[in-house]
Amino acid sequence: MNQPYAEVIGDPIAQSKSPTIHRFWLEKSGIDADYRHCHVTAEGLAEYIAQRRADPDWRGCNVTMPHKQAIIPLLDRIDPLAARIGAVNTVVPEDGALVGYNTDAAGFLEPLQDDLAGQHLFRMARIIGTGGAARAIIAALADTGHVLVVAGRNVDKARALLDELDPEGEHHVALLAHFGSETDFAFDDRKGCFDVVVNASALGMVGQPPLAFDFSHVPPGSVCYDIVTAPLETPFLKEARARGFRTVDGLSMLIGQAAAAFEKFFAAPAPRDDDAALRARLTA
Structure with a gap:
């Protein structure tokens, strides 16, 4: 042999x-x-x-x-x-x-394991993207008790993904452009909550259009996660870190x-x- x-x-x-x-x-x-x-x-x-x-x-x-x-x-x-x-x-x-x-679902969750081991009053994830990579991420976060908001260029595709992957969940969809413009939404007290914002798209990758994202959509204390690996330090992660959010890069997944x-x-x-x-x- x-x-x-x-x-x-x-x-x-x-x-x-x-x-x-x-x-x-x-x-x-x-x-x-x-x-x-x-x-x-x-x-x-x-x-x-x-x-x-x-x-x-x-x-x-x-x-x-x-x-x-x-x-x-x-x-x-x-x-x-x-x-x-x-x-x-x-x-x-x-x-x-x-x-x-x-193994993509387990790989995605690995850097969040310490957070997920704790108890939370509420878990919410905002997921940008409805492509192949988003499928494993949606399933992983639904299985760990997150209420999801999935954003894409086509809300019907986002809804179909949620209906397929977690039909019992009370999740939401949004147009990608919604997260690109400023919001005056006042977040409630996030004590005891766990929020994660995920770029599960190729936006921001070398050779792809930039990710248009306004950080007024990010709750206090959120983890900002980008699955893009080239560049490793995406503009999304750079701004998140500058604003004091914890970040997870694409190499982690x-x-x-x-x-x-x-x-x-x-x-x-x-x-x-x-x-x-x-x-x-x-x-x-």
């Missing part, structure tokens, strides 16, 4: 940070394995899965755009959370079957979802005691 390996697949794929993350952890753990990237087109996805099924050294793959939904019918079993989100980002062989998981996948691939927890060095490597 050759060296075991896992990999990330997508189209394009050269920009993926996943090999850097997983190789860092393999090195720290002393595990004799590799993690690669593999360019897989939509037309080649079925053939890729067929080939990897027959490879005894393959420990699974992470799945990035545009395959997170297209891969589902090619698998034998889908984890219930991944089925609900409607997207798979991690595939592992288990007892002869290929099983699809979604990326590293968190990778850690959940690493354990599935290599049957060992990701060594997280040197996250600062990992971040330095990712941003070098």
